Amino acid sequence: MGSGESENERIRELKDFDSTKLGVKGLVDEGIQSVPNIFIRPPEELSQELNCKRHPSSGFQIPVIDLESGRREEIVSQILGTSSEWGFFQVVNHGIPAGLLDGVMEGTRLFHEGDGETKKELYSRDTRKQVNFCSNYDLYKSRAANWRDTLTVNNLFDGHLDPNDIPSICRDVALEYTRHMKKLGDMLLELLSLALGLNPNYLKLKTECTRGWSLVCHYYPACPGPELTLGASSHSDPSFFTLLLQDQIGGLQVLYQNQWVNVQPVPGALVVNIGDILQMISNGKLRSVDHRVLANCIGPRISVALFFTGLISSAKFQNNWVLVGIKFEEPKTVLEFCSGPGDGRLADHCSTEETRRTKTNPVAEQVFAMLQREKNCKLQRKKSIITVIFKALILMAHDKSFSHDSKPYDEEEEQELQFQMTENKEKGEDTNAMDRSIALTLEKNHRGISFALHLETPPTICLCQSFRTHTAKAEP
Numbered sequence: 001m002g003s004g005e006s007e008n009e010r011i012r013e014l015k016d017f018d019s020t021k022l023g024v025k026g027l028v029d030e031g032i033q034s035v036p037n038i039f040i041r042p043p044e045e046l047s048q049e050l051n052c053k054r055h056p057s058s059g060f061q062i063p064v065i066d067l068e069s070g071r072r073e074e075i076v077s078q079i080l081g082t083s084s085e086w087g088f089f090q091v092v093n094h095g096i097p098a099g100l101l102d103g104v105m106e107g108t109r110l111f112h113e114g115d116g117e118t119k120k121e122l123y124s125r126d127t128r129k130q131v132n133f134c135s136n137y138d139l140y141k142s143r144a145a146n147w148r149d150t151l152t153v154n155n156l157f158d159g160h161l162d163p164n165d166i167p168s169i170c171r172d173v174a175l176e177y178t179r180h181m182k183k184l185g186d187m188l189l190e191l192l193s194l195a196l197g198l199n200p201n202y203l204k205l206k207t208e209c210t211r212g213w214s215l216v217c218h219y220y221p222a223c224p225g226p227e228l229t230l231g232a233s234s235h236s237d238p239s240f241f242t243l244l245l246q247d248q249i250g251g252l253q254v255l256y257q258n259q260w261v262n263v264q265p266v267p268g269a270l271v272v273n274i275g276d277i278l279q280m281i282s283n284g285k286l287r288s289v290d291h292r293v294l295a296n297c298i299g300p301r302i303s304v305a306l307f308f309t310g311l312i313s314s315a316k317f318q319n320n321w322v323l324v325g326i327k328f329e330e331p332k333t334v335l336e337f338c339s340g341p342g343d344g345r346l347a348d349h350c351s352t353e354e355t356r357r358t359k360t361n362p363v364a365e366q367v368f369a370m371l372q373r374e375k376n377c378k379l380q381r382k383k384s385i386i387t388v389i390f391k392a393l394i395l396m397a398h399d400k401s402f403s404h405d406s407k408p409y410d411e412e413e414e415q416e417l418q419f420q421m422t423e424n425k426e427k428g429e430d431t432n433a434m435d436r437s438i439a440l441t442l443e444k445n446h447r448g449i450s451f452a453l454h455l456e457t458p459p460t461i462c463l464c465q466s467f468r469t470h471t472a473k474a475e476p
């Protein structure tokens with residue numbers, strides 16, 4: 001079979017799988033005895049894997065932090081140490097009732113093992129829908145599908161989540177779980193702020209990141225050929241940070257010193273991992289580390305992740321964040337970050353030697369000048385200005401000089417980082433709101449970070465949310 005033909009065959013298989021709307025669990029229920037081709041990892045990846053141990057027996061262990069032990073300073077220092085070294089830690093004595101942890105796992109199991117019709121109705125590839133069920137959000141983009149199904153509940157817009165959209169079988173427990181976890185999230189944000197040498201309320205007030213969240217309930221069915229596929233491919237989380245509850249089966253691995261290290265299940269513990277945004281705004285002091293989940297023949301494995309992403313909401317605009325340079329390569333960092341005139345505290349704490357030296361940023365100044373001049377211009381014009389700004393940001397990330405009159409970027413870079421511009425959907429009394437704020441998504445590697453640009457005085461670029469955008473496009 002020629003490569004064109006085999007590609008067509010693959011797309012047909014993907015579509016067949018997708019159209020069942022029952023995910024991997026549906027395949028298993030049908031009694032399949034081997035792993036279908038669409039799930040099999042590329043040969044070079046598999047052979048690489050065989051060269052290193054799939055189940056590492058190294059002595060490495062992700063730190064487990066007891067939140068009720070000893071002095072706060074000690075806990076803060078442990079969190080700083082592990083967040084900068086591993087990007088991961090586990091917490092015990094976190095205050096979430098054991099019954100609630102069991103309840104949310106059971107709710108997840110009941111949903112995934114429950115009524116097929118409910119699953120079909122919720123099946124969608126639109127990751128921004130408030131509630132959706134899906135197998136492999138990146139099905140048509142990834143090289144191999146993962147052995148996993150997922151129910152997602154999104155609370156990304158202020159007060160927009162209608163509890164009735166959550167499947168009744170897990171509705172109450174999901175809501176109670178997120179209420180409790182938000183409190184824990186806020187407590188961890190205090191510790192993370194202290195770890196960065198900031199006022200304990202700093203990250204909570206500046207990012208409001210625990211107000212917007214995605215609850216992601218994974219189900220990894222038992223797999224007939226676990227060595228051929230993965231439960232979740234290697235990725236870093238596009239969140240501020242993530243709180244994860246896993247069952248006792250195991251399979252989650254973290255990349256540490258170029259080795260995959262198991263995140264050993266600890267009864268009652270929650271896994272905390274730093275996401276891309278916290279890595280960026282801390283200029284890499286806190287690390288967002290790649291992790292993955294192995295497929296397993298003794299499943300199902302269940303895990304529940306809560307991504308704190310921040311709200312998409314005008315409340316963010318009051319923060320006056322100005323983000324003037326980001327870097328997507330490892331280590332992902334913000335080259336320059338400040339939060340409005342006279343308040344560059346986070347930048348002061350986290351900026352690199354280089355950004356500290358060049359306190360004012362020529363690109364930022366040009367951007368501000370442009371925005372000030374164009375404050376009352378039409379939406380179309382604003383969009384083109386924003387495009388220029390983002391090209392500037394990328395250029396900064398690539399360390400090139402930028403002039404708004406010259407041709408500021410090369411086409412290849414533009415292709416690599418695709419722009420998607422969306423008008424801010426926010427509705428309200430104020431009919432001008434849409435004209436005054438524009439959301440924009442910067443996408444790389446099928447993941448996106450979205451920013452909102454507010455054209456009031458002072459003009460601000462706000463980091464709104466980071467999310468996987470790969471589902472928005474490329475569905476054949």
Ligand SMILES: O=C(O)CCC(=O)C(=O)O
Pocket residue numbers: 216218232237244246252291293303304305
């Ligand atoms: O299931 C797990 O243990 C991890 C899931 C995960 O990494 C994610 O949802 O981003």
Ligand SMILES: [Fe+2]
Pocket residue numbers: 235236237291
């Ligand atoms: Fe993850």
